[in-house]
Amino acid sequence: MAADSSNDAFVEFERVQKSYDGETLVVKDLNLTMPKGEFLTMLGPSGSGKTTCLMMLAGFETATHGDIRLGGKSINGIPPHKRGIGMVFQNYALFPHMTIAENLAFPLEVRKMSKAEREEKVKRALDMVEMGDFGGRRPAQLSGGQQQRIALARALVFEPELVLMDEPLGALDKQLREKMQFEITHLAHRLGITTVYVTHDQTEALTMSDRVAVFDDGRIQQLASPDQLYESPENSFVAQFIGENNTLEGVVEQIKGNKCVVKLDDGEVLDAVPVNVSKVGERTRVSIRPERVEYNTDRLDPDAHTLSAEVLEFIYMGDIFRTRLRVAGNEDFVIKTRNAPDQVRLKPGQKIKIGWMAEDCRALDA
Amino acid sequence: MSDTTQEPMIAADGRPLKQSLARALRRQKLRALALIAPLLLFVMVTFIIPILSMLFRSVENQIVSNTLPHTVVALQEWDSAQSELPDEEVFRHLYFDLFKAAEAKEHSRLGTRLNYEKTGLSSVFRTTGRRLDDMGEVFQDPLEDINENFKNGAFWYEMLSGEGGEELLESRRTLWARLTGDSMAGDIGFVPSSQMADMLPWTTRAYTDFAIWTVVEEEDVVAEEDPWEAVYAGLAYDLQSEETRANIASYGGPGAEALKDAVANFDKLPKVDFKAAFAEAKEDWVTTDLWATVQVFSADYTPGYFLNAVDLELTPEGVQAKPENQQIYMQLFMRTLWMALVITGSCIVLGYPVAWLLANLPMRTANTLMILVLLPFWTSLLVRTSAWKVLLQQQGVINDILVWLGFVDDANRLILMNNATGTIIAMTHILLPFMILPLYSVMKTIPPSYLRAAKSLGATNWTAFWRVYFPQSVPGIGAGSILVFILAIGYYITPEIVGGTDGIFISNRIAYHISSSLNWGLAAALGSILLVVVLVLYWAYDKIVGIDNVKLGG
Numbered sequence: 001m002a003a004d005s006s007n008d009a010f011v012e013f014e015r016v017q018k019s020y021d022g023e024t025l026v027v028k029d030l031n032l033t034m035p036k037g038e039f040l041t042m043l044g045p046s047g048s049g050k051t052t053c054l055m056m057l058a059g060f061e062t063a064t065h066g067d068i069r070l071g072g073k074s075i076n077g078i079p080p081h082k083r084g085i086g087m088v089f090q091n092y093a094l095f096p097h098m099t100i101a102e103n104l105a106f107p108l109e110v111r112k113m114s115k116a117e118r119e120e121k122v123k124r125a126l127d128m129v130e131m132g133d134f135g136g137r138r139p140a141q142l143s144g145g146q147q148q149r150i151a152l153a154r155a156l157v158f159e160p161e162l163v164l165m166d167e168p169l170g171a172l173d174k175q176l177r178e179k180m181q182f183e184i185t186h187l188a189h190r191l192g193i194t195t196v197y198v199t200h201d202q203t204e205a206l207t208m209s210d211r212v213a214v215f216d217d218g219r220i221q222q223l224a225s226p227d228q229l230y231e232s233p234e235n236s237f238v239a240q241f242i243g244e245n246n247t248l249e250g251v252v253e254q255i256k257g258n259k260c261v262v263k264l265d266d267g268e269v270l271d272a273v274p275v276n277v278s279k280v281g282e283r284t285r286v287s288i289r290p291e292r293v294e295y296n297t298d299r300l301d302p303d304a305h306t307l308s309a310e311v312l313e314f315i316y317m318g319d320i321f322r323t324r325l326r327v328a329g330n331e332d333f334v335i336k337t338r339n340a341p342d343q344v345r346l347k348p349g350q351k352i353k354i355g356w357m358a359e360d361c362r363a364l365d366a
Numbered sequence: 367m368s369d370t371t372q373e374p375m376i377a378a379d380g381r382p383l384k385q386s387l388a389r390a391l392r393r394q395k396l397r398a399l400a401l402i403a404p405l406l407l408f409v410m411v412t413f414i415i416p417i418l419s420m421l422f423r424s425v426e427n428q429i430v431s432n433t434l435p436h437t438v439v440a441l442q443e444w445d446s447a448q449s450e451l452p453d454e455e456v457f458r459h460l461y462f463d464l465f466k467a468a469e470a471k472e473h474s475r476l477g478t479r480l481n482y483e484k485t486g487l488s489s490v491f492r493t494t495g496r497r498l499d500d501m502g503e504v505f506q507d508p509l510e511d512i513n514e515n516f517k518n519g520a521f522w523y524e525m526l527s528g529e530g531g532e533e534l535l536e537s538r539r540t541l542w543a544r545l546t547g548d549s550m551a552g553d554i555g556f557v558p559s560s561q562m563a564d565m566l567p568w569t570t571r572a573y574t575d576f577a578i579w580t581v582v583e584e585e586d587v588v589a590e591e592d593p594w595e596a597v598y599a600g601l602a603y604d605l606q607s608e609e610t611r612a613n614i615a616s617y618g619g620p621g622a623e624a625l626k627d628a629v630a631n632f633d634k635l636p637k638v639d640f641k642a643a644f645a646e647a648k649e650d651w652v653t654t655d656l657w658a659t660v661q662v663f664s665a666d667y668t669p670g671y672f673l674n675a676v677d678l679e680l681t682p683e684g685v686q687a688k689p690e691n692q693q694i695y696m697q698l699f700m701r702t703l704w705m706a707l708v709i710t711g712s713c714i715v716l717g718y719p720v721a722w723l724l725a726n727l728p729m730r731t732a733n734t735l736m737i738l739v740l741l742p743f744w745t746s747l748l749v750r751t752s753a754w755k756v757l758l759q760q761q762g763v764i765n766d767i768l769v770w771l772g773f774v775d776d777a778n779r780l781i782l783m784n785n786a787t788g789t790i791i792a793m794t795h796i797l798l799p800f801m802i803l804p805l806y807s808v809m810k811t812i813p814p815s816y817l818r819a820a821k822s823l824g825a826t827n828w829t830a831f832w833r834v835y836f837p838q839s840v841p842g843i844g845a846g847s848i849l850v851f852i853l854a855i856g857y858y859i860t861p862e863i864v865g866g867t868d869g870i871f872i873s874n875r876i877a878y879h880i881s882s883s884l885n886w887g888l889a890a891a892l893g894s895i896l897l898v899v900v901l902v903l904y905w906a907y908d909k910i911v912g913i914d915n916v917k918l919g920g
Contacts, residue, residue: 060821081830086823091815095834111824
C-alpha cells in the first residue's frame with residue numbers, strides 16, 4: 001500500500017510552517033504527500049505539532065507559511081465548511097440537543113438535500129455502523145463506543161473524500177478501542193476514503209495505518225509503513241518512540257559498506273548497520289529490538305561480535321519471557337523470548353553471551 | 367432467600383437496618399443544622415420576620431376598633447343604606463373613645479388611616495380632637511359652680527374610689543393597652559368603687575380611664591390631679607337618668623352632699639347632646655358618608671389595602687372601581703412588567719456577545735475583560751446611577767457629543783432622562799453583569815469542538831452558531847433572564863433617580879407609601895402583589911422552560 005507517487009497526490013503539504021505566538025514554530029517545514037485512498041497516521045508525543053497539522057488541513061488553523069493542497073488545489077484560503085472534509089473529534093462533538101438522526105442529518109441539511117434523500121442517507125449511514133435502531137436517541141443516552149460510531153457515521157454521511165480523525169479512540173477502554181481500531185480501518189478501506197488519523201498511541205498507529213508519520217519537535221521524523229518504521233527506524237527518536245528498544249552508546253570504529261563496528265564505552269565491540277553515522281570516530285547510539293537479541297551463540301555467525309551480559313531479572317509474561325540484563329553498564333537491557341517448549345529460562349545471576357545479526361542492530365545518531 | 371426479602375433488614379445489633387441508619391445519620395444532620403443555625407437565626411430575625419410582619423400589615427386594620435372600641439360596637443346596629451344618622455348613643459361612645467384617644471394622641475393616627483379611604487377625615491379627627499375639652503367644659507363649669515368640691519381632685523378620688531371595681535379597672539386597662547400598644551401594667555393606687563360604678567357608670571368609667579392614664583403614662587398621683595373634662599361630661603350624662611337621681615337621694619357615701627347638690631340644681635346643667643356638640647365641632651360628623659366609612663373599616667382585617675392596590679375601593683355599596691383619575695396602580699404594575707421585560711431583552715442583546723468573547727478569548731485577555739465586567743459591582747450603585755444622570759441629562763455628555771457631531775440639533779436635544787428611556791438605559795447597564803455571568807458560565811461549558819464539528823460538516827459560521835451553539839447557550843439565557851427580570855421588577859434606586867414620573871416602578875410607589883405617605887398597609891399590599899407576580903412568573907417559567915434547564919454554572 002505504501003505509495004510515494006507524487007503525480008496522484010491527493011493531499012499535499014508543501015513547506016508548511018505554523019507559529020501561534022510569532023516566536024516559536026509549532027510546525028517547522030512540513031512536507032507531505034498522500035495519495036487517494038491512503039490511511040495515514042500522524043503519530044507523536046503531545047506538543048509535537050500533529051494536531052496542529054490536522055487543524056490546518058481542516059481549516060481551523062491557518063498556515064503561517066507554505067501551501068496545503070487538496071486534490072491539486074490550494075485550500076489555504078477556503079473556509080472549513082467549504083472544504084468538504086469529514087472530521088471525527090476527540091470527544092466526538094455530537095450535538096447534545098439533537099437526536100442521533102438529527103446529528104447525522106445536519107451535514108445533509110446544510111447542503112440543502114431533500115428530506116427523502118436525507119432520510120435515506122442517514123439510514124444507510126446508521127446501518128453502516130450497525131446503529132440502525134438508535135436514530136431517535138440523544139447522544140447522552142449512548143455509551144462511549146456507540147457515540148464513537150455515530151461520530152464516525154456523521155463524518156462519513158455526506159460522503160467526503162477525506163476524513164480526519166483526531167484521537168477518536170482516546171476516551172474508550174482498551175478492549176473497545178481495539179475493536180474500534182479494526183472497525184475503522186475496515187470501513188475506511190471498504191469505502192476507499194482517504195484518512196488522516198492523529199494519535200499518540202503507537203500500537204494504534206502501527207495496526208491501523210498504511211503509512212505512519214512520526215512527529216517530533218514540529219517535524220516529521222520518519223514517514224514510512226509500519227513495518228519499515230519498526231524495523232528500520234531512521235533516527236534514535238523513532239527507534240525509541242516506536243516499540244520497545246535497547247540502546248547502547250559508543251564510538252564508530254570502522255565502516256565497511258553497510259556494516260560497521262562500534263566500540264562501546266566499556267571497550268566491548270559490536271556489529272551494526274550504519275544508518276546515520278558517516279565517519280569513523282563519530283559517537284553513536286546503537287539500537288536493537290529486544291526480540292532480535294540472541295543468547296544462543298551457536299545460532300550466530302561465527303565471526304560475529306558478542307557481548308557479555310549478566311541476568312538481573314526474569315519475568316514470566318505468559319506468551320513471552322522478558323529478561324532484564326546488565327550489558328556494557330546498561331542495566332535496562334531487555335530481551336524477549338517466545339514461550340516455546342525448548343526455550344531456556346534464564347536465572348538471575350547467570351552470566352551469558354549475547355549477540356545479533358548485524359542487520360538488526362542500527363547505529364543511529366547519538 | 368425469600369424470607370430475607372420480606373423481613374426488614376436487620377443490622378448487626380439486632381435493630382431494623384432503617385432505624386440504625388437513621389440513628390447514624392442523625393448526628394450528621396444535627397451538625398449540619400448547627401452549622402447553618404447562626405445564618406438561619408440571623409435571616410429569620412432580620413429578614414423573614416420583618417417581611418412577614420410587613421405583609422401582615424396589608425390586611426391588618428385593628429386601629430379603628432382599638433381607637434374607638436365602644437363606638438364600633440354601637441355602630442354595628444346602624445344601617446348605612448338608610449339616610450338617617452347613627453343615634454345619640456353612638457355619638458356618646460364616640461366622645462368618650464375619642465377623648466381617651468386624644469389624650470394618648472392616637473386620634474390623629476386614626477384620622478390618617480381613615481383618610482386613605484375618604485379624603486378629609488384626617489382634618490375632621492384633628493379638628494375634633496382640639497374641641498373635645500370644650501365639649502366637656504360645658505358641664506364642668508356649672509358643676510363647679512353648684513358645688514366647690516367638684517373643683518377638687520382629691521374629692522373626686524375619694525368619691526369614686528372604693529372596692530369591688532377591680533373587674534372594671536382591668537377591662538379599662540385592656541382597652542388602654544390596645545389603644546396605646548403598651549401593656550399599661552402597674553399598681554395605679556385606685557380601685558373604682560363598685561357602688562359608684564353601678565350608680566354613675568359613665569362617670570366612673572371615664573374616671574378610671576383618667577386614673578390609669580395619669581398613673582401609668584404621666585406618672586402622677588391620681589388623688590392630686592384634677593379629672594378630665596370627660597369625667598364631668600360623664601357625670602352630667604349620668605345625672606340625666608331619673609333613676610340615678612333617685613339613687614343619689616338615698617346615697618350616703620363619700621361625696622353624697624355634692625352629688626345631692628348637683629341633683630338639686632339639675633336644671634342648671636346644660637342638656638347633654640353629643641350629636642349636636644360634634645356637629646358644631648365639625649359638620650362632617652353629621653354626614654352618613656363619614657359614618658359609612660367608619661363602619662366599613664371597623665373590621666379588624668380588611669381587603670381595603672389590596673383593593674386600593676389594584677385601583678378598586680371598598681365602599682358601603684361593595685367593591686367598586688376607583689374614579690378614573692385616581693387609577694394609578696394597575697398602570698404602574700403593567701409599566702413595571704413591561705419595562706423589566708425590555709431591560710431583560712436589552713441585557714440579552716448586549717450581554718450575549720460579551721459573554722461569548724469571555725468564554726472564547728484566551729485566558730489572560732478573558733480575565734481582563736472579566737474585570738471590566740465586574741468593575742461595576744465594585745462601584746456603589748448610587749454612584750453609577752448618578753453617573754448616568756451626568757451622561758443622560760439634556761446638557762449632559764451624550765447630548766453634547768451628539769450636538770457636536772451634528773446628529774442632533776442644539777435646540778432639540780434628546781430627552782434621555784426623567785422618563786422611561788433613562789430608566790431603561792441605566793438599568794440595562796446596571797443589571798448587565800447579572801446576564802453576562804450566568805451566560806458566561808454556561809458558554810464556558812460548551813466545548814469549541816461543537817462549532818468546529820458543525821463547520822467541518824459544512825455549516826456556515828451563522829448556521830453553526832444558530833443551530834449548534836445557540837441552543838446550548840439557552841439555559842444561560844434563561845438563568846440570566848430570570849435574574850435580571852426579577853431584580854428589575856423590584857428595582858428602586860435607579861428609577862427613583864433617573865426615572866422622573868414616566869420611568870418609575872411600582873417599588874418607588876411602595877417606597878413613597880413607606881416613607882412619605884406612611885400608608886404602610888397599602889405599601890404592604892403593593893409589595894405582596896409584587897411578590898405574588900414574581901412567584902407566578904417563576905412558576906410559569908418553570909412550566910414552560912423548566913427550572914432544571916437553568917444553569918448558573920458548570
